[in-house]
Amino acid sequence: MYIKRNHQGDIIALSKVAAADFTEQLADDDAQLLAFLQSEKSSEQLALEQTDTAMARVLEDVVGLLVEQGVIRFTDLPAPAQDKLLARRELRGKRQGIELLDDGDHLPL
Structure with missing residues (x-):
């Protein structure tokens, strides 16, 4: 640029x-x-970006719940979605192993 x-x-x-x-x-x-x-981003753009991380966590939890209840199988998800969920699960597991910060939700991975 x-x-x-x-x-x-x-x-x-x-x-x-x-x-x-x-x-x-x-x-x-x-x-x-x-x-x-x-x-240069508008306040609406900034507000939307701030909710993205929280929304990603909500979707991870919903997918986990649907899999636990047998509504869907993890393997029913597209391969890229599986890869992303597994990568995030691994990163969260490493973070929880350190336990420097508590995210406050006390939900299982």
Whole structure:
């Protein structure tokens, strides 16, 4: 991405192509670029992103409950969904093994 800065050195605009005022190029994962993009999000976008993690946990718990009750089999889920759920289960298991923070829900993996 090509960026335009103000006199204070802050990013004020982006372009996919080089242009007269867009001569400095940054990598797509540059911290300054990511911070600028984050600052440009609407309050609705930010609120939605904040609920994404909680919603992912709710869906994991619903899938776990459906599997436990025999409504669905874990293998009925698409392979990418299985992989993601297993990866998250493993990460949560490692985190709970450390027990630095309590997520407060006391639900089994």
